[in-house]
Amino acid sequence: MNTNETHILNTEIIGMAPLEEPARQEFFMDKCHELIEDFIIRRGKAPSFFVSTFGCQMNAHDSEKLIGILEKIGYTEADEEKNADFVIYNTCTVRENANQKLYGHLGSLKKRKQEDSDMMIGICGCMMQQPEIVEYIKESYRFVDLVFGTFNFYKLAELLYRRLSGEEKQVIEVLAAPEKNVENLPEKRKFNFKSGVNIMYGCNNFCTYCIVPYVRGRERSRTPEDILCEINRLVEEGCVEIMLLGQNVNSYGVNFLEDSDIIKANPEYDFPDLLNDVCKIEGLKRVRFMTSHPKDLSDKLIDVIAENPKIARQIHLPVQSGSSRILKAMNRKYTKEDYLALVDRIRAKLPDVSLTTDIMVGFPGETEEDIQDTIDVVKYAKYDQSFTFIYSIRTGTPAAKMEQLSEDFVNNNFNKVLEVVRETCAETSARFAGQTKEVLVEGLNDHMEGYVTGRMDNNILVHFPGGEELIGKFVDVMLDEAKGFYYIGHVVETSK
Numbered sequence: 001m002n003t004n005e006t007h008i009l010n011t012e013i014i015g016m017a018p019l020e021e022p023a024r025q026e027f028f029m030d031k032c033h034e035l036i037e038d039f040i041i042r043r044g045k046a047p048s049f050f051v052s053t054f055g056c057q058m059n060a061h062d063s064e065k066l067i068g069i070l071e072k073i074g075y076t077e078a079d080e081e082k083n084a085d086f087v088i089y090n091t092c093t094v095r096e097n098a099n100q101k102l103y104g105h106l107g108s109l110k111k112r113k114q115e116d117s118d119m120m121i122g123i124c125g126c127m128m129q130q131p132e133i134v135e136y137i138k139e140s141y142r143f144v145d146l147v148f149g150t151f152n153f154y155k156l157a158e159l160l161y162r163r164l165s166g167e168e169k170q171v172i173e174v175l176a177a178p179e180k181n182v183e184n185l186p187e188k189r190k191f192n193f194k195s196g197v198n199i200m201y202g203c204n205n206f207c208t209y210c211i212v213p214y215v216r217g218r219e220r221s222r223t224p225e226d227i228l229c230e231i232n233r234l235v236e237e238g239c240v241e242i243m244l245l246g247q248n249v250n251s252y253g254v255n256f257l258e259d260s261d262i263i264k265a266n267p268e269y270d271f272p273d274l275l276n277d278v279c280k281i282e283g284l285k286r287v288r289f290m291t292s293h294p295k296d297l298s299d300k301l302i303d304v305i306a307e308n309p310k311i312a313r314q315i316h317l318p319v320q321s322g323s324s325r326i327l328k329a330m331n332r333k334y335t336k337e338d339y340l341a342l343v344d345r346i347r348a349k350l351p352d353v354s355l356t357t358d359i360m361v362g363f364p365g366e367t368e369e370d371i372q373d374t375i376d377v378v379k380y381a382k383y384d385q386s387f388t389f390i391y392s393i394r395t396g397t398p399a400a401k402m403e404q405l406s407e408d409f410v411n412n413n414f415n416k417v418l419e420v421v422r423e424t425c426a427e428t429s430a431r432f433a434g435q436t437k438e439v440l441v442e443g444l445n446d447h448m449e450g451y452v453t454g455r456m457d458n459n460i461l462v463h464f465p466g467g468e469e470l471i472g473k474f475v476d477v478m479l480d481e482a483k484g485f486y487y488i489g490h491v492v493e494t495s496k
């Protein structure tokens, strides 16, 4: 077959594809399935894939969708990246070191790609939403087969078809804004007993340091109907714990993706209403959510958590800084005092709640006094866990244009904050020692033979003697020993 014929054939096939989704992607999954037949005949096995995920829970959940599509096509999951015929990096760009990691990986794959003409590399996710990065990949990493972004990852099969059909050596498609919302594509969940569920996409907050609003677009909420339908299906399949996902779940409902009868009947429907409805689903035992922006966390939400035992007693409440001056420069829209008052309101109604946070050190203009404010907040809020980051300059954000601090000064401040964080978190998270807590068992312990590992509702890990039969079950565990950020315990009685 000459190239011209291939061209006609491919364009014809693409022209035959249904226009509506998800039918269009299902069509391309079938077409890709036909194209990998050749690989199977030549190599005597189905091609394998490995998806490497960087960054947050959102990305992890997107990867489950990519894996669902690949398995539907007929790919099998490789145990390690080095054994995979198709390697996909689902990238993060929230901090610069995530970018560097990707380039390191790509460099090391070049040789494999030269030795094996079947090998394919795909890159997707937040980093690909930056045009200068896509340009750089086009120029410096010509061997990359597939590049796509956050708004069209549901099109994996279609893009893969264009590459597999041989016409294009590098398929690049990145959209500047979301085109459509596609529901009901296959997804392969990492765990069958717990799952993330997107309730909204994007962010409207434009914190001055943050790239997320630029790479994930404006806030779009899924309808309650779509969310509840997905959770019902997950529960029918054996899921007992759900994590509702959004960059800022407390502004759920600002802008819906589709028409909704529930919203028509109640235009005020908000995140606490959604949580209430989710909790009504029979068979669902534990509900988590993330992330909450402190400026939007309402008293109504605190009340709904207090009234619903299914909702985990954990709130991730990123403070970023304890200094009102820096918070203003960050465009966070709350002050130190607002934040501490919120902590008080939460603790008054949820005395056993675990608060977790994100802290950033080194934002432009931050002084030692500002750092002291951050330390004050850490001590006052008594977090169970804190993710502490060094500010990373992101091109295109307002903070990138501000005068930056010296590396030494920032590192020094970072170490100061980290020390207090470590001390207070270890002390706070140890407060349950000697109590019996319900734990959802997640898997066998990798390091201790005969032990399993699970999570309490406040997300703290517990390791205790047990076997495979406990995975996916809730058990009551006596927390014998606090080890800083985890516990060692023993089963008291299987409760559910």
Ligand code: 5AD
Pocket (backbone or CB within 6 Å): 094, 095, 209, 210, 211, 318, 320, 358, 359, 360, 389, 390, 391, 392, 393, 394
């Ligand atoms: N530099 C460092 N950390 C950042 N984060 C977001 N943007 C940056 C940045 N430019 C952190 C914030 C956020 C978390 C997900 O990542 O703390 O809450």
Ligand code: SF4
Pocket (backbone or CB within 6 Å): 203, 204, 205, 206, 207, 210, 211, 212, 213, 247, 248, 293
């Ligand atoms: Fe970034 Fe702020 Fe949006 Fe969080 S709320 S994703 S930190 S812009």
